[in-house]
Amino acid sequence: MERREFVVLAEYNSSMEAEMAKSLLCSAGIEAQIENEFMSSLYPPAVPCRLVVCEEDLEEAKQILGPTL
Numbered sequence: 001m002e003r004r005e006f007v008v009l010a011e012y013n014s015s016m017e018a019e020m021a022k023s024l025l026c027s028a029g030i031e032a033q034i035e036n037e038f039m040s041s042l043y044p045p046a047v048p049c050r051l052v053v054c055e056e057d058l059e060e061a062k063q064i065l066g067p068t069l
Contacts, residue, residue: 005055006033009062010069011048015040018049021065028064030057 009032012018018034025032035050053061062069 004031006052007055007058008035008050009053009058010051010065012051013040013045013048015049018051021051021068024064025051025053025061028060030054030061030064032061 010018010021012021015034015037018037018040022032022034030053032051032053035052036047037049039047040049
């Protein structure tokens, strides 16, 4: 099984913003995950939500999200 390396694409102060960005990426076929979602809800903006994608999908993900980054 191949291990995929995830990298941070963006940070958001709101889990809702992170979920919207993740949804856009997933609809384009890019696997995305949100880190710190629970902690971000407890301690905003001290702990931002991180949107992460596979390293090989990073450039395509940047193009999809474009100005929202």
